[in-house]
Amino acid sequence: MLRFFAVRLLRALITIALVVTFAFIVLRVSGDPALEIMSVDAPPEAIAAFRKAWGLDAPLWIQYARYLLAILHGDLGQSMRDGREAVVVVAERIPATLELTVPALLFSLAVGIPAGVYAALQRNSRTDRAVMVAAIAGFTVPSFVFGLLLVLVFSIRLGWLPSGGIGGLGHCILPIVTLGVGGAAVLARFARGAMLEVLGQPYIRAGSARGLPWRRVIVSHALPNAAIPTLTIVGFMVGNLIAGAVLVENVFSWPGLGRLLVVSVVSRDLAVVQCILLLIAAVMIGANVTVDLLYGVLDPRIRTAPLCAGAGRC
Amino acid sequence: MTVPLLKAERLVRRYGVRHGFFGRKSTVHAVDDVSLTIRRGETLALVGESGCGKSTTGRLLIGLEPADAGAISFDGTVLPMPHEPGWRSSRARMQMVFQDPLAALDRHLTIREQIREPLDIHRFGSPSERAERVAALLSAVGLGTDHATRYPHELSGGQRQRAVLARALAPRPDLIVCDEPMSALDVSIQAQIINLLADLQAELGTAMLFISHDLRAVRQVSHRVAVMYLGRIVEEGPPDEVFGAPLHPYTQALVSAIPHPRRRRTERILLPGDPPNPMNRPKGCAFHPRCPIAGSACKLQLPALEPVKESRSVACHAVHGTTGGPAIRRLA
Amino acid sequence: MLNASHEGAAPPRSAARTAIPPLVVAAVVWLALMLAIALLADVLAPYDYAALDLHHRLSPPAGLGGTVLHPLGTDELGRDVLSRLIASIRMSLLIAFEATCLGAVLGIALGLLAAHFRRWAEQIVLAFVDFQASMPFLILALAVLAFFGNSLALFIALLGLHGWERYARITRVLAISAGAQGYAIAARQLGAEPWRLYIRHVLPNIASSLIVTLTLAFPEVILLECGLSFLGLGVQPPQTSLGNMVGYGRDYLTRAPWILIAPSLVIALSTMSVCLIGDCLRDRMDKALQ
DSSP states (O other): OHHHHHHHHHHHHHHHHHHHHHHHIIIIISSOHHHHHHOTTSOHHHHHHHHHHHTTTSOHHHHHHHHHHHHHTTOOOBOTTTOSBHHHHHHTTHHHHHHHHHHHHHHHHHHHHHHHHHHHHTTTSHHHHHHHHHHHHHHHSOHHHHHHHHIIIIIIISOOSOSSSSOSHHHHHHHHHHHHHHHHHHHHHHHHHHHHHHHTSHHHHHHHHTTOOHHHHIIIIIHHHHHHHHHHHHHHHHHHHHHHHHHHHHHTTOOSHHHHHHHHHHTTOHHHHHHHHHHHHHHHHHHHHHHHHHHHHHOHHHHHHHHHHHTSOO | OOOOSEEEEEEEEEEEEEOTTTOOEEEEEEEEEEEEEEOTTOEEEEEOOTTSSHHHHHHHHTTSSOOSEEEEEETTEEOOOTTSTTHHHHGGGEEEEOSOHHHHSOTTSOHHHHHHHHHHHTTOSOHHHHHHHHHHHHHHTTOOHHHHTSOGGGSOHHHHHHHHHHHHHTTOOSEEEEESTTTTSOHHHHHHHHHHHHHHHHHHOOEEEEEESOHHHHHHHOSEEEEEETTEEEEEEOHHHHHHSOOSHHHHHHHHTSOOTTSOGGGSOOOOSOOOOTTSOOSSSTTGGGOTTOOHHHHHSOOOOEEEETTEEEOOHHHHTOOOSSOOSTTO | OHHHHHHHHSOOOOGGGGSOOHHHHHHHHHHHHHHHHHHTHHHHOSSOTTOOOGGGTTOOOBTTTBOTTSTTOBOTTOOBHHHHHHHHHHHHHHHHHHHHHHHHHHHHHHHHHHHHHOHHHHHHHHHHHHHHHHSOHHHHHHHHHHHHOOOHHHHHHHHHHTTHHHHHHHHHHHHHHHHTSHHHHHHHHTTOOHHIIIIIIIHHHHHHHHHHHHHHHHHHHHHHHHHHHHTTSSSOTTSOOHHHHHHHHHTTTTTOTHHHHHHHHHHHHHHHHHHHHHHHHHHHHHHHHO
16 A cells, blocks of 8 residues: 555656656747747847846756756746746736636536436436436537637626626636536536446345335435545546636636636746646646545545455455 | 487576565476477477476477576577577477467458468568468368468367468478467367377478377377476376376376276376465475375475486386385385 | 336346437437538538628628528628638548547557567656646647647647547557467467567557547547637637637627637537447447446
8 A cells, every 4th residue: 555655656756757847848948938028129139138137048958957956946937027936926826716616616516416316316217318418518518618608698698697807706607617517517427327336236225125215225325335436536627627727717818827827828938837837737646646545545445455465365 | 319409408487476466476486497308300298287387388498488597409509589689580490389279360360361471471482482382281281272261260160270280380390389289179179180280290290399188189199298297397208108107106197087998987096185286386296295105205305307218207206216205006 | 206216226227228319320410411511621611711701791690680692691801601610620620630640640659669668668658648647738738839839730740649648558558468369479479570460460459449549539639629729829810620710709709609609519519429429339338248
């Protein structure tokens, strides 16, 4: 078990190192940021001065070493657009993104799991089929298409909700629903599958054969067992949530990390893009490791499995 | 005396086995101190229970896996090991016929393509010569031209094994290793394949290592036979002598298990104890826990394979008179 | 109630489901239609996708007050939405097709390398697989695209990187297990070179699993292309793709929603269709395995 986590952690570290290197390669080698920022017809002395100021005149490997050293010190450089610390620029956008992603995740859980469980209990009924088709629609329709259609209906036709920007509760509803609907669909499909699997187990049939009320069989036996695989998939949804946030924030002009990323990419603001890449990688890797841990905590069989194998046959 | 085609000396093959994730490692001696020679045109049979290391020996002898110790020379030169230069080209000179012909054939290629493959790999002659050779091989193993365009699953088990045999013979090898070539076939087909092997061997003069636990088939095809038990050769000699007058108690048990019309059932020797487990090899003579005549030396000292007369050797303290225990009962 | 819901929960496996559900049939028809449109784009499109009709700017679709000349309406420059839609379908499918093939070739090659050399080569490939899986691809793509510019070839190459890790992972596992199969052992002992072993023997034997993965990855590449083009970082005007059209239509959401609705529906229906078919195939495979 310890060995398992050590290996897992080592892999995570290697992955972070790769992300860091990737950010460096892509952002430094691909173009000359001096020309981008300064415009082509800037005087050569100004460009040279700019290069010197940002350390762009040194050989690449020195730039890379400096870059690694700086990252180890938590210094991710300054935004080339407004000269502030990139970390600060990025950090001030985090709350807005969290305001969007956390409620969206809760929305996914609150809608997806009950829908999936209900569909499983009514298997092959009309409700089941309707839920499943809706779920397929939910995770195949891209979020920007869904968001724009929502805007079209609720903002433009009905005029009920604002079409974008940040503000009161009203501004949150459309982005949150747009971002959460994909996750809800995935969860509904997954919860239904997990529930059906549990309902097929002998102990459920034994429970109802013993004469326990069906409702009690479901609540105290089926649901907890179906919850284990369902909860762990939440960790895997983090990636989709982040990618979705980039699109949704752009659809609704939401001033979060996703908007910042696109704007920084368009204006080639190296430090900020690096910072966001590292942040996202860290979150993703953290989520994956958490899922592994969660598996161990929630499901004792998985916790003991490696030990079991270690003891030989059992 | 001429140089033997294949000469293997003191081959050892160990496998590391790990018991689970954290478990300690232990080693299994699949092949332990095996020396063999095969002369040109000779058929050597290797017999023994499953798990005794006879298939591993077969793979070692034609260089399909490296030995951990020992030396193999083929036609007077050192046999290249996998990943060594010259290994791939050496494949044309030694070929293998597998136990399960369906598994050994690629189900996406026709029989003709598969028989032709070794010719393509080793660049035998011109394309038209290769086609002629395939046709000749097909008729040599008793397959018709209509079989050539079929896929493996469209053939019967016997036909598949004929195709595998044709593929093995295609590059005109000096040595063929047949690893239990009939065990996946119906009994009625087994006889046909055995006859085919014997005929082809006599006709082409290809040397053969015939691995089997079917003693009657062995007796039919082989010129010499070696009996293996837990990775070691315990007895070796001409099949008529080995099976007619077995010296090693294990060989005696094997021979007594052959169904025989005139013998009463009670004469069959039933070995006591568990079947051998290569993970837990007994000290001394590996056979002693099951041996009816084991003496005190058998539990301590490994008997060496030593000649008892010309062309006949055996590894048994009882035969060599070094048991140091009760008198020999059975061998009198 | 008790009985009814219990039976609803665990019904006996019925043979009634062997018939193809009508929704799946509809999905197949829709995809066939899309493919036909992509292939026959030049014949089907009433106008050139870039042709301007300044007399009919922002004309609504026929039946909603627009002219019959432009059945799906026009955009701000008077370009025919139907023609643009047809061109976009072709562009999006073409990009997705090329990118999927590229990703498959790359992934399969790396997977085979890992399976053949094992040890360090395998570890390097697996580290890259981890890296790729550690980030939402959209974000990696965003970073790369903006800095390497916007040529179409580069865009396709970048999309090709999406999903390679899945092929690599599957190919590696399948090739390792195939390498232990009788036919591969037999081929190796015949003296076959590695390329012959993998191309002629192993690949055809593992192809079916790879093709399933390929079909499932295809809509993801379409979605990625649409997303990036929507953000303005994919297909660049004057060329057009489905995502590009949605992005453009967004600016006219109030005045001319039809510009956006047509490509949105095509994207939604196409990806849904692939998913429905994929689900159906998987169910059948599961059943075949039981």
